[in-house]
Amino acid sequence: MRNVLTRRVLKLIDDEAKSDPAKYQKWYMDFQVFLKDGMFSDHDNKEALFRLARFNTKSTGAAEMISVDEYISKMNKDQEKIYFIVGSQYDLALHSPFLEPFKGSDLDVIILNNPYDEMLLNQMREYKSKKFVNIESAFEEIQKDLGKNIEEETKDRSRIPEEDITSYCLWLKEELKPHVGKVTISKRLRDTPCIISGQMSSSQRLAYQMMAQQAGNMTNDPQLEEASKQQTLELNPSHPLIVNLNQLRKRGNKAQCSLISRQLLDTVLTQTGIPYNFQEAVTRQYKLLGGYVDLLVDS
Secondary structure (H helix, E strand, O other), X not given: OHHHHHHHHHHHHHHHHHHOHHHHHHHHHHHHHHHHHHHHHOOOOHHHHHOOOOEEEOOOOOOOOEOHHHHHHOOOOOOOEEEEEEOOOHHHHHOOHHHHHHOOOOOOOEEEOOHHHHHHHHHHOEEXXXXXXXXXXXXXXXXXXXXXXXXXXXXXXXXXXXXXXHHHHHHHHHHHOOOOOEEEEOOOOOOOOEEEEOOOOHHHHHHHHHHHHHOOOOOOOHHHHHHHHOOEEEEOOOOHHHHHHHHHHHOOOHHHHHHHHHHHHXXXXXXXXXXXXXXXXXXXXXXXXXXXXXXXXXX
């Protein structure tokens, strides 16, 4: 009897959502937490509950929300995945460097407002044979659907010389350990100097660090250390900051290069939303500002 009543109620809500989307969205904003709790706990009705979920996307704007069924109905016929990104605010997520490959593309991206929603999509794994993919994942997960070549778009810019790439990446990896396990050339960046990617998304890492901090395990936590080792710093080979840092490195100014590279990582972590040692970052900022002021005084 309980299952019969549950299915009837869900069907009634679904019908109401289709007949008056604006009214349903207002109702959903008030009661979405209960629907999402049901998605985690009620396996039998998980898909029916998921049809009632609503999300912002890159194309809808912050005011409008759509269902995943509506997202799928607008997909390209050959698109294999449902893409999403997590951000604390819609506008912040919209300016994420991970969205750069999607600029000018008709591929839409679901924008989630909290890690709880990411857990939901990760638990679902797929919907109607379409796999959910966080766009912070490896670019190979995205490139086939995207059908774009960022390298071709930036071919007229100055780039890191091919013969410098290996030594440059190895130098940065050494400078930034243990916070970075690998440094590589990015295939997805157009305007941003670099990004951090890994098996654990930025929102997952943030949530885990908050739990670890509350439990008193923030220092030398094995799982966080392992996550850091798996993080990849992706460099934009045509960004002036990355190109010029390589030139400065080759000139042998080790102290200044080390300071800049670590400040660069702090900035990337800030942009990505991953916590870092704030006091060390402030100290580095003062050193960089001091060097810049000295340069202006001497010029």
